[in-house]
Amino acid sequence: MRKNQASFYTVILISLLTLFALIGCSGDQVDLIIFTSDRNGNLDLYSIDPLTKEESNLTSSSIDEFKPLISPDKSTIAFLSKENNKTSVETLKLVGESKDRIRVTQEPGSSRSHQWDPSGNRIAFLLEYQGSKTIYTTDLVKNLPVRLTTVKADEVGQWSPNGEYLLFTVHTGDRKGIYKRNPDGVNEERLTTESDSSPIWSPDSKKIAFLSVRDGNKEIYVMNSDGLEARRLTNNDADEEDIAWSPNGNRIVFVSEIDGNAEIYSIRPDGSNKRRLTINSIRDESPVWSANSEKIAFVSYLDDDSEIVIMNADGSNQRRLTNNDFNDISPQW
Numbered sequence: 001m002r003k004n005q006a007s008f009y010t011v012i013l014i015s016l017l018t019l020f021a022l023i024g025c026s027g028d029q030v031d032l033i034i035f036t037s038d039r040n041g042n043l044d045l046y047s048i049d050p051l052t053k054e055e056s057n058l059t060s061s062s063i064d065e066f067k068p069l070i071s072p073d074k075s076t077i078a079f080l081s082k083e084n085n086k087t088s089v090e091t092l093k094l095v096g097e098s099k100d101r102i103r104v105t106q107e108p109g110s111s112r113s114h115q116w117d118p119s120g121n122r123i124a125f126l127l128e129y130q131g132s133k134t135i136y137t138t139d140l141v142k143n144l145p146v147r148l149t150t151v152k153a154d155e156v157g158q159w160s161p162n163g164e165y166l167l168f169t170v171h172t173g174d175r176k177g178i179y180k181r182n183p184d185g186v187n188e189e190r191l192t193t194e195s196d197s198s199p200i201w202s203p204d205s206k207k208i209a210f211l212s213v214r215d216g217n218k219e220i221y222v223m224n225s226d227g228l229e230a231r232r233l234t235n236n237d238a239d240e241e242d243i244a245w246s247p248n249g250n251r252i253v254f255v256s257e258i259d260g261n262a263e264i265y266s267i268r269p270d271g272s273n274k275r276r277l278t279i280n281s282i283r284d285e286s287p288v289w290s291a292n293s294e295k296i297a298f299v300s301y302l303d304d305d306s307e308i309v310i311m312n313a314d315g316s317n318q319r320r321l322t323n324n325d326f327n328d329i330s331p332q333w
Contacts (some may be wrong), residue, residue: 037327157199191227277315
């Protein structure tokens with residue numbers, strides 16, 4: 001009995017130690033930042049560990065790869081590649097031994113404005129061919145594109161976090177505005193009728209933030225998911241851009257020249273408590289949130305070229321992650 005009891009307690013102890021180790025590893029885990037760089041003579045995708053600054057060239061090819069977008073489970077990158085004046089959407093596995101690279105778009109024409117669905121199983125993209133612009137979604141298992149809408153769109157917006165809707169925009173003409181479409185059904189709703197762009201969802205899928213020139217220049221607005229109760233968050237003579245909603249839903253980060261130079265700011269979704277996060281004599285842009293909403297990575301044009309920088313959500317503890325004579329852009333976390 002004593003021997004059996006000892007074995008039993010040994011198993012329990014090992015299990016507890018394993019559990020604690022896993023919890024510790026999970027708490028210390030740091031997601032890689034993926035970015036684009038021209039340091040090898042053309043555009044390649046790179047990863048960097050924000051703690052160790054260890055970098056890795058992920059594509060290392062003779063064609064341009066750019067605009068990385070990380071899947072919700074962090075296992076795969078969707079990106080654009082350009083060859084023979086044609087732009088395609090591709091995916092690249094970050095985990096596993098094979099690191100499979102798959103071309104998602106096979107159609108004639110150029111593709112762009114790609115977006116992951118929340119499950120990571122589908123990608124939406126805009127295909128431009130012979131003057132026509134069409135939105136498709138592709139199931140990554142079947143790799144078969146399905147046309148989403150007959151509306152000639154200019155931009156694919158985000159997929160709602162609950163997976164029910166995909167946003168897209170029309171920038172000019174009688175059909176301008178923001179639309180939402182059920183990618184698995186027939187429901188399509190026009191939410192705005194102005195020259196609006198860059199729509200993003202709140203993490204709870206109840207609100208949509210976007211940019212609009214309806215008051216003369218690009219300002220940030222927030223509306224309900226049905227298009228009602230739109231309200232302006234910013235009001236100045238400078239253009240706002242590069243908006244991103246924090247994963248915890250508490251703040252929206254953006255870029256503005258409110259103070260005479262492109263800097264990074266954040267604001268609450270109700271328009272209160274605006275904060276300036278960067279103070280530089282050069283341009284700062286492309287802010288992206290960490291998964292826990294505690295940090296922001298961005299691009300700063302230091303030393304006459306662009307570098308990847310990281311800071312706390314309140315703008316403190318800014319650290320340069322890359323430092324070279326080339327351009328590092330488009331960070332994704």
